Amino acid sequence: MFENLTDRIQKVFKNLRGQGKITEANIEETLKEVRLALLEADVNVETTKLFLEKIKVKALGKEVALSLSPGQVMIKIVHEELIQLLTPKDKTANKLKFAPAPPTLILLAGLQGTGKTTTAAKLAAWLKKDGRKPGLVAADLVRPAAIEQLATLGKEIGVPVFRPENGEKALDVCTRAVKTALQNDCNILILDTAGRLQIDEEMMNEIAEIQKKLKPTNIMLVVDAMTGQNAVQVAQAFHARLPLTGLVLTKADGDARGGAIFSITSVTGVPIQFVGVSEKMDGLEAFYPDRMASRILGMGDMLTLIEKAEEVARQSEMTKKLSKPSDFNLDHMLEQIQQLTKMGSMEDIISMLPGDHAQKKQMMAQAPDAKRIKRMEAILLSMTKKERQFPQLLDGSRRRRISQGSGTRPDEVNTLLKQYDMMKKVMKKGGMMQKASNLMGGMGKGGFPPMGGGMPGGFPGGPGNFPGLPGR
Ligand SMILES: Nc1nc2c(ncn2[C@@H]2O[C@H](COP(=O)(O)OP(=O)(O)O)[C@@H](O)[C@H]2O)c(=O)[nH]1
Ligand SMILES: [Mg+2]
Known part of the structure; x- marks a missing residue:
């Protein structure tokens, strides 16, 4: 959705990278570009004009906190004004x-x-x-x-x-x-x-x-x-x-x-x-x-995504029982894989993540396809319940049996176990965001990174950790 607009706006803010502070000159320059991007997206001229005036006033009066770059400040202002614009008077x-x-x-x-x-x-x-x-x-x-x-x-x-x-x-x-x-x-x-x-x-x-x-x-x-x-x-x-x-x-x-x-x-x-x-x-x-x-603004739509993940998780008894992240075992991984397929296509999911069009294309290329997910599921289903609960049991001969039983190659079994280790590490680190990201992360063609660490620009966080398209 709005790919061109998002890409253009991101470029505008990238150009502010490396500039020390907000000046009248770089505001003018930025707003000129935003204006072009909006008009190109067929936004009404009058709306565009009012929108940009408001942003200018806000930006000029803004003290730039030391921890923020001008790009971050500008995108934050644009974000706030965009919300204003989309919100009806009667909330x-x-x-x-x-x-x-x-x-x-x-x-x-x-x-x-x-x-x-x-x-x-x-x-x-x-x-x-x-x-x-x-x-x-x-x-x-x-x-x-x-x-x-x-x-x-x-x-x-x-x-x-x-x-x-x-x-x-x-x-x-x-x-x-x-x-x-x-x-x-x-x-x-x-x-x-x-x-x-x-x-x-x-x-x-x-x-x-x-x-x-x-x-x-x-x-x-x-x-x-x-x-x-x-x-x-x-x-x-x-x-x-x-x-x-x-x-x-x-x-x-x-x-x-x-x-x-x-x-x-x-x-x-x-x-x-x-x-x-x-x-x-x-x-x-x-x-x-x-x-x-x-x-x-290309900050992704983590809330919608997390809601989807939560909705799927609600249906799952097992996830509820996972009280300590360190309890995460292969049974949970199997369940996550099965949930992932319920959340929609990879394309849908990726479209809601932060990043520009090119980054998303790359993620798409790295994301596991439906066939691959099926193979992972087959591997997990070829294990005994006990093996899934205690992955440390999986020695060489068990791995061979599983590979034969699931009709997959031995290296696929090994890769899956490595991914499990990675997911477990990420799980240990974090809260809900991480859990949501775990649904997606760690399962790619050897490198669809868990989002918390690997996503371009990282997570939308609190103030000061503004999702970082522009320079940091
Ligand atoms: N891609 C896409 N197609 C839609 C969407 N909503 C409706 N359509 C398609 O638009 C076409 C016209 O839809 P229809 O409901 O018959 O329109 P109506 O004449 O207003 O009742 C159909 O082919 C729908 O499948 C949407 O949100 N996305
Ligand atoms: Mg009709």
């Missing part, structure tokens, strides 16, 4: 709201093909996971295949779908769904509507009427990140007809230049609530301004 506005009396309604609107139907189903899956009882309402009566598309997705995620019956219009099917939701065991309804142009009077009236009659608690506009500035205009036009409560920015996984994300909230006042990051049903992320700002 609670970025959450879904629930109606006092069920069913809660979520009305989705937007242009054709932006991802409304996909988002409707993703949202339903997300709510279901959260313990709620969603239902989907097929209210797109324009595109012939739309109802079937929603029905198929509903089936896939196990959520009921309300379909239009003989001659019903969009408003009719929504109204009927609201009336029958509770008896169908649904307390939240997601209304998937037809795509429409903001200038199509008739179609805009249709959705405005649904809004007026049913008064949905959440009215969300689904916008395609790939459309850049156009998305901002569309959002303004829809907001003029419908009191939007939130935005979903879809296809953020594409080569979107990303511009819309910066200005859409500051221009319309409507918060981004979700970001679509794949076509799949789990490809929806809650939007957090601070995390997005970190991602854009």
Whole structure:
């Protein structure tokens, strides 16, 4: 996501490396570059101008602490301002709201093909996971295949779908769904509507009427990140007809230049609530301004990653029992490998780590591929439980037996045991960050480094250990 922008911004800050302190001259120089990077990413000119002015004021007034380099100070300021820019005035506005009396309604609107139907189903899956009882309402009566598309997705995620019956219009099917939701065991309804142009009077009236009659608690506009500035205009036009409560920015996984994300909230006042990051049903992320700002600046998104790791770990009894890091044995390693595959593809995981595009490419090249992970799993499964618990038992003849049993080469068994030693060392060092990183680290083609030590720039840490893209 936003690869070009991230790469460019990182370059700007790298150029500040080696400069002793912040001066008016190097601020000007830096901001000129940031400006170009933002405009290239299709960020609105006005937004860019205001953004840079704020940064300049802050930077000029900044005493540079001895421990920080100008690059670090600047990136910290930019990070803070970016969070400001992405945060709506009403800070609670970025959450879904629930109606006092069920069913809660979520009305989705937007242009054709932006991802409304996909988002409707993703949202339903997300709510279901959260313990709620969603239902989907097929209210797109324009595109012939739309109802079937929603029905198929509903089936896939196990959520009921309300379909239009003989001659019903969009408003009719929504109204009927609201009336029958509770008896169908649904307390939240997601209304998937037809795509429409903001200038199509008739179609805009249709959705405005649904809004007026049913008064949905959440009215969300689904916008395609790939459309850049156009998305901002569309959002303004829809907001003029419908009191939007939130935005979903879809296809953020594409080569979107990303511009819309910066200005859409500051221009319309409507918060981004979700970001679509794949076509799949789990490809929806809650939007957090601070995390997005970190991602854009190439600081990675360790929080999302750690959350994912924790979610996987929650399901695992064994990890809970691991009270002392020094207890870490091959059983735990086996479990981590099995968890790793549950966290998503290596590509997803790496995309959330700190680093620029080139560094990530390199990590990708070094990361273990799915086949290799399977072989590691096979080796571990060929050991006895006792051998996994007491790795010191693994002498030459046992290793040979394991290699034969798992159909792998003896050197693969040895490598795995070395990696285990390395992981154990890292485990002993550290807290949660380390544990999360252990899920990923230490398993590469002989050298995908555990992140705590080996990652370019290290971890986002406290103040003074600002993730170090720029000079240290
Ligand atoms: N890569 C990617 N594709 C998406 C995303 N959301 C939707 N799509 C795809 O965009 C296309 C249009 O989606 P659809 O939900 O039918 O759009 P609608 O016309 O607004 O209902 C489909 O091929 C979806 O799979 C996303 O977040 N990422
Ligand atoms: Mg649709």
